[in-house]
Amino acid sequence: MLKRKIQELMTEPGCAVNTAKSAGERKKGCGKKLVPGAAAGGCAFDGAKIALQPITDVVHLVHGPIACEGNSWDSRNAWSSGPTLYRLGFTTDMNNLDIIHGGEKKLYKAIRKAIARHSPPAVFVYQTCVGALIGDDVEAVCKAATERLGVPVIPVNAPGFVGSKNLGNRLAGEALFEHVIGTVEPNDVGPTDINILGEYNVCGELDQFRPLLARLGIRLRASITGDARFADVAACHTARVNMVLCSQALVTLARKMKEKYGIPYFEGSFYGISDTSDALRAIAGLLVERGVDPTLTERTEALIAEQEALAWARIEPFKARLKGKRVLLYTGGVKSWSVIQALQEVGMEVVGSSVRKATASDREKALARLGGDEEKLADAIPPREMYKMFAEGRADMMLSGGRSQFIALKARTPWIDINQERHHGYAAYDGMVALVRQIDLSINNPIWKQVRAPAPWDQQ
Structure with missing residues (x-):
């Protein structure tokens, strides 16, 4: 099953490269042949954990040796506006005896203990190389735990050896699509609800463009997955538009949501003044196409003109220096x-x-x-x-x-x-000003003139 899923992800019809290939080439997929060291810089498990751990109110349980829990997520500066459960490390800490006897019972006990202690809305269970190699059926354990404990337990079947970090991102999207999205029907569906896919709220960047959307009357139903809550992700199928920030990671999720729920998507960016303005225009345009009040277009242009003028005024003192x-x-x-x-x-x-x-x-x-x-x-x-x-x-x-x-x-x-x-957010108009300020502080720092000068002992 995992092999078929990987093949499907590697022949993504939403990717321009794959659609330009012949039928035979498309079947081969776009992944490179795995060789020793191919996953250096991030394995599939690492990619899945990175993509899903910003869901802040759930337990993220790693089924594997304790070393797998010490992955690169720990160094990623993604903020939460509320719950901090996502910052706790949970692992089954598999050892030699578990490899011999199997780790499924240990995994179930870990799920039960995590739910009893923290009462999360859901538990995400990540398969690793060790559990996959000895044949632990993570999906069966998660299904049994969900039925017996009454809490959604989501299997994330992305053992490290199957491929790169990017493949792990895509497998994480598959886990959301198959087990989370569409499982909650909210009672507050609005005509201007949108989702943003591939946003991880690094340094709180959501707060640099979420207020802009709010001023236009646009609600961010779910950020997938920065500063996300499980219930919001589960209900995100009710949104009217999807914006994809990181298409390499989650374009498959955007395509499948369009096919199943009829949600149109576009690829955009909130980095830079022009790109931020273009993203706001694109969101407004798609919402208007879906029946929202046409005055949204006019209000969007007014907001863009205001924010661009403010941003350029703040950036002007730096332009001559840069x-x-x-x-x-x-x-x-x-x-x-x-x-x-x-x-x-x-x-x-x-x-x-x-x-x-x-x-x-x-x-x-x-x-x-x-x-x-x-x-x-x-x-x-x-x-x-x-x-x-x-x-x-x-x-x-x-x-x-x-x-x-x-x-x-x-x-x-x-x-x-x-x-x-x-440690600085660079999104939207305020983020661009922050980026320019940091560049100026760095490139015009007098320390560089000092360290480039010959050492005193070399001047003699």
Whole structure:
């Protein structure tokens, strides 16, 4: 069953690359052949946990050795406006005897104990490599626990060895679609309810654009999954529009919700002033198409004009200091193209962008914003080449994730974290102002002049 599900996810009809393939090529899927080390940087289990753990009020129980619970989620700065249960680690802590005798009974007892102690609205159970290899039937245990304990217990069958972190994101979406979405019928369905897919509320970024939606009378039914509650996700099939922020991870979920519930979706971004405005226009346009008061379009344009004017006024003092500065953008997904636009809007030059974790659509958008220069796009840049770029002065700073920061710092080049571990929200208009401020603080910091100067003992 898992093998069939993976094959289905790897031939996603909502992906432009797959639809352009021949029937034979499409059957082969888009995943790379698994070799030792293929999951380095994040396995499927890790991807599933990252995608689902921002649901803040449920128990996230890992069925595996205790080391699997110490995954990269712990370093992701996703905020909650209420419950903090998602920050507790739950694991069955499988040991050698469990491998010999099986861990299903231990898993059921762990589920029962977690429910008794914390009374969550649901429990998510994550299968890992060890449980899968010894044949523990997580789905059967979850079904039995749901029937006996009266609390939804959701199996997330994404053992690490099946593939990459991105595949785990998609398997997490499958778990939501099969076991959660549509299981609650709310009594407050509204004509302007929307969902946002692929938003993880890093540094509270939801609060940078949720108020904009509220001013337009648009309600965010569910953010999947940043700062989410189980009941909201379970009722999100009643929304009128889906916006997909990270299409590589959850485009399959968006497509299936369109097919089953008739919810149209579009791919957009809240990074950068222009992209934020375009996203608001797209949401309003789809809602109007679905019968909402046409004055929503006019009110949206008025809000955009107001917010853009305020944002540009706050950014103006920084533009002269940043104009012409060259940036290497080493990230992926939606940020591979949306941040390009954000930087260009303040007069900075993007000398390169990584598209390793981007979809074909993401790549096309990045290429268009870089003037069609293919040489500026890279799946990956070797550390030696990256260091050479900084040493030769071809880039004045780098925006990336934490793993590549040391290359820039070794080359005495400013660096800013743009990935999930950061401590500043960069979404919507206020977020763009915050990003520009952080770039200015970093790139114009006097420390760089000092560390680049010859050491006193070298001047003699």
